Amino acid sequence: MASRLEIEGSENEHGEEEEEECPVKQVELTVPKTDDPSLDILTFRMWVLGILSCVLLSFVNQFFWYRTEPLTVTSISAQIAVVPIGHFMARTLPTRVFFKGRRFEFSLNRGPFNIKEHVLITIFANSGAGTVYSTHILTAVKLIYRRKLDFLPAILLMFTTQVLGFGWAGLFRKYLVEPGEMWWPNNLVQVSLFRALHEKDKRSKGGTTRTQFFLLVLISSLAYYVFPGYMFKMLTSFSWVCWLAPKSILVQQLGSGMRGLGIAALGFDWSTISSYLGSPLASPWFATANIAVGFVFVMYVMTPITYWSNAYGAKKFPIFSSGLFMGNGSEYEILSIVNSNFHLDREAYSKNGPLHLSTFFAMTYGLGFAALSATVVHVLLFHGREIWMQSKRAFEDSKKIDIHTRLMRRYKSVPQWWFHIILVANIALIIFICQYYNESLQLPWWGVLLACAIAISFTLPIGIISATTNQQPGLNIITEYIIGYMYPEFPVANMCFKVYGYISMAQALTFLSDFKLGHYMKIPPRTMFLAQVVGTIISVIVYTLTAWWLMGTIPNLCDISKLPDDSPWRCPMDNVFYDASVIWGLLGPRRIFGDLGEYAKVNLFFLGGAIAPLLVWLAHKAFPGQKWIRLIHMPIMLGATSMMPPATAVNYTSWLLVAFLSGYVVFRYKQEWWKRYNYVMSGGLDAGTAFMTILLFLTLNGISIDWWGNGNVDGCPLARCPTAKGIAIESCPLQ
Numbered sequence: 001m002a003s004r005l006e007i008e009g010s011e012n013e014h015g016e017e018e019e020e021e022c023p024v025k026q027v028e029l030t031v032p033k034t035d036d037p038s039l040d041i042l043t044f045r046m047w048v049l050g051i052l053s054c055v056l057l058s059f060v061n062q063f064f065w066y067r068t069e070p071l072t073v074t075s076i077s078a079q080i081a082v083v084p085i086g087h088f089m090a091r092t093l094p095t096r097v098f099f100k101g102r103r104f105e106f107s108l109n110r111g112p113f114n115i116k117e118h119v120l121i122t123i124f125a126n127s128g129a130g131t132v133y134s135t136h137i138l139t140a141v142k143l144i145y146r147r148k149l150d151f152l153p154a155i156l157l158m159f160t161t162q163v164l165g166f167g168w169a170g171l172f173r174k175y176l177v178e179p180g181e182m183w184w185p186n187n188l189v190q191v192s193l194f195r196a197l198h199e200k201d202k203r204s205k206g207g208t209t210r211t212q213f214f215l216l217v218l219i220s221s222l223a224y225y226v227f228p229g230y231m232f233k234m235l236t237s238f239s240w241v242c243w244l245a246p247k248s249i250l251v252q253q254l255g256s257g258m259r260g261l262g263i264a265a266l267g268f269d270w271s272t273i274s275s276y277l278g279s280p281l282a283s284p285w286f287a288t289a290n291i292a293v294g295f296v297f298v299m300y301v302m303t304p305i306t307y308w309s310n311a312y313g314a315k316k317f318p319i320f321s322s323g324l325f326m327g328n329g330s331e332y333e334i335l336s337i338v339n340s341n342f343h344l345d346r347e348a349y350s351k352n353g354p355l356h357l358s359t360f361f362a363m364t365y366g367l368g369f370a371a372l373s374a375t376v377v378h379v380l381l382f383h384g385r386e387i388w389m390q391s392k393r394a395f396e397d398s399k400k401i402d403i404h405t406r407l408m409r410r411y412k413s414v415p416q417w418w419f420h421i422i423l424v425a426n427i428a429l430i431i432f433i434c435q436y437y438n439e440s441l442q443l444p445w446w447g448v449l450l451a452c453a454i455a456i457s458f459t460l461p462i463g464i465i466s467a468t469t470n471q472q473p474g475l476n477i478i479t480e481y482i483i484g485y486m487y488p489e490f491p492v493a494n495m496c497f498k499v500y501g502y503i504s505m506a507q508a509l510t511f512l513s514d515f516k517l518g519h520y521m522k523i524p525p526r527t528m529f530l531a532q533v534v535g536t537i538i539s540v541i542v543y544t545l546t547a548w549w550l551m552g553t554i555p556n557l558c559d560i561s562k563l564p565d566d567s568p569w570r571c572p573m574d575n576v577f578y579d580a581s582v583i584w585g586l587l588g589p590r591r592i593f594g595d596l597g598e599y600a601k602v603n604l605f606f607l608g609g610a611i612a613p614l615l616v617w618l619a620h621k622a623f624p625g626q627k628w629i630r631l632i633h634m635p636i637m638l639g640a641t642s643m644m645p646p647a648t649a650v651n652y653t654s655w656l657l658v659a660f661l662s663g664y665v666v667f668r669y670k671q672e673w674w675k676r677y678n679y680v681m682s683g684g685l686d687a688g689t690a691f692m693t694i695l696l697f698l699t700l701n702g703i704s705i706d707w708w709g710n711g712n713v714d715g716c717p718l719a720r721c722p723t724a725k726g727i728a729i730e731s732c733p734l735q
Contacts, residue, residue: 165507170419221688262649294640370609494585572646
């Protein structure tokens, strides 16, 4: 058999009609139609670099999870970094073959470092890219609610969250991976990068290779981060407008990048720039422009109007805060309304009075409602026909397969019963731990089954949307709403239900996307499955151990009442997750957004979100010649500030500036440079910042430099103050 497989005809031995061209043009232009089954994949190099990448990224991302600026190191960093290491190992490792001719034949070095090894290493790294969402539950229970949670239920919760997605992925793999119409657009970036990294990379005249450039950026980023990370922390949020009037609350509300509108505020710190929205170097200009419009509308139109018109008593609270407040403007003592059974103490709540949100926080929930309904309507109007035709063809015309599916048929598929066993065993384990550790986790057995029903119901339709439009509607609000009404006053149950109902589906889509990447790169399915399972198990262990270590090592971790403003360990994402558990779980949506709460009108955002894309669609139909109208993407606009809070204005202003320079200026005027170095620069900045942050923590933890540049985090201490008359807040002037 030839070592390289090409297109060989229009019909295979099973009588299936084969397409020489892919049904999606972008795939036709990007993905190679060849395969080399002779390449060794499960090599010693792959296992070493894959496991090492998985462990390092899991540790680094969990370490950063608790940081005030939680930088996420993506798998692209590992994808780029392992290339020179892989080639070095191929040149230096011994080639001796052990047990030659036997079943367990083994060699440390099986020839040149190849692209299939590289893909599998990246799949391992992807297991450690990001974090395990259920870590929020551990943090909220142990550190903020201050309740006992043992290690065994904690790691089982983490493990079952991740593995449950395998079951949903296995059920829908046939419909979301094999059809050529299900093309998962985001994977094409990875395919392009793999091909670029494995082409012969010669130094251009007066330039550098990609590897040399990556090392230069890494070293520069590592050296520079000493300043914002240790010596001059104000570079994290350089809010110079506040200096114009150091005693004016109004000016500091306008200028603060951390607690205000962030006018002219910039962050000269890569972790500030990329912590919440990801790398700005990877954002296409179309998406950046929509995010910019949405951010400007929310921060500079909606927020000033609602705050200075005193909507929902806005002036009694900070202009920008994710805190939970009492009616007098002071922070709500949540632990005072939690009884000994970890439920709501109704008598104490009645005595303390209703919980209030800053108007900005309430509006962000409204925008979340709007983005959810806008996504559904937008997809139906702008992509409905396309999705219907592609889905119909994918599901009904099963005899027609594209070239990539035909090439993959040469490898053994993963038996469906493997997924069924994982799914059934995992659901049984979840029910067991929720019942056995019910005092800690609170979720009843029927809640587990309901969460699974929601996940399985939405995986296919949202998977189709993701695979064809690159948009993934979130279910977090819906899951919180449902269990909040059905089972109120149980905060941990609400968190667990959200994790099993929403995150398991999101995890399934991650697995399916990885399967499709392996499909494009011709990785045998069973090999892909092995890498995903091993990578998931390793990452969960590392995530849990890292989180447990940090919880026991760092004093007052995540306790913002005891940490100084400039502390790097304020855990903004965990605190927002905790706030959500109070709103949706401890109190329940009825006491906040229902007939017992004062924010019931926020539900109108659902209607507004549904109408917004309809107006754009009508404008597009009325003026078909104006192609820019179709580029208005209401789900992106309405969801632009979905990360606020915990993200702040400076995260957005800095991100938008860099994204504009990369996605518009450099891409338009220096396109060759952009193609060659853009993603490499992103990986180098991520890696350098991460390495120096960990080095500073391990060597200088507890040793600080006390001077003006390391004082208040952005030099705007009054931005946190309310402006209503008679509200007394410590360190704030009485109005």
